[in-house]
Amino acid sequence: MIRLHHVPQSRSMRVLWLLEELGLPYELVTERFDKSLRREAYLTRSPAGRVPALEIGGETMFESGAILEYLCELYPGSGLGRLRGDAERRDYLVWLHFAETMSHHGAALTQQHLMLREDAMRSPIIMQLEAARLGKCFEAIEARLAQSGDYLLQGFSAADIAVGQAVYIGRHFRSTEGLAHLQAWYGRITAREAFQRSLPDEGARLYRRDFYPAWDLPEV
Numbered sequence: 273m274i275r276l277h278h279v280p281q282s283r284s285m286r287v288l289w290l291l292e293e294l295g296l297p298y299e300l301v302t303e304r305f306d307k308s309l310r311r312e313a314y315l316t317r318s319p320a321g322r323v324p325a326l327e328i329g330g331e332t333m334f335e336s337g338a339i340l341e342y343l344c345e346l347y348p349g350s351g352l353g354r355l356r357g358d359a360e361r362r363d364y365l366v367w368l369h370f371a372e373t374m375s376h377h378g379a380a381l382t383q384q385h386l387m388l389r390e391d392a393m394r395s396p397i398i399m400q401l402e403a404a405r406l407g408k409c410f411e412a413i414e415a416r417l418a419q420s421g422d423y424l425l426q427g428f429s430a431a432d433i434a435v436g437q438a439v440y441i442g443r444h445f446r447s448t449e450g451l452a453h454l455q456a457w458y459g460r461i462t463a464r465e466a467f468q469r470s471l472p473d474e475g476a477r478l479y480r481r482d483f484y485p486a487w488d489l490p491e492v
């Protein structure tokens with residue numbers, strides 16, 4: 273049995289999405305986005321106290337990018353990975369792990385907007401810088417899609433899942449307005465049934481608003 277430890281609208285969402293794409297049976301353990309992730313029992317699964325943690329084959333994995341790679345190699349017939357020797361292997365790895373660059377910026381903004389309760393605790397400079405960095409990531413995706421077409425590679429893959437989930441989070445903090453290729457791609461991948469099944473119920477959402485604007489400051 274596969275067991276996924278998951279916080280809605282976090283990095284573990286990309287693993288949940290992939291499990292749904294693969295059509296695998298799994299048990300979902302919904303964790304809370306709080307200090308309970310630092311409990312001793314959970315730290316044996318994820319030493320940094322973060323999600324995801326995936327129990328599979330009697331072992332436990334952490335780090336979402338590694339989990340996506342492993343699952344795609346474990347189920348090569350899905351066509352969602354690009355195995356060694358595939359002409360797209362290099363680009364697949366680049367875009368699969370580019371999602372973590374984006375997630376870093378999204379996590380910083382989540383911390384600023386959601387976890388710091390008082391305005392005096394927040395940094396307008398950090399908020400604006402991280403939103404701008406997300407914008408640069410969006411522009412990189414736009415440029416890639418202008419060349420590659422409907423997806424980041426030739427056909428839907430785990431790279432679209434990883435980057436798509438990062439964009440899903442990033443859009444809470446940075447608009448994709450004017451990025452036609454990205455918007456069309458995002459609409460295409462989020463219309464997939466597996467993505468829709470990875471979404472949380474309204475009451476379980478981490479983000480209570482659709483958009484959190486950066487504070488009004490001069491451009492940096």
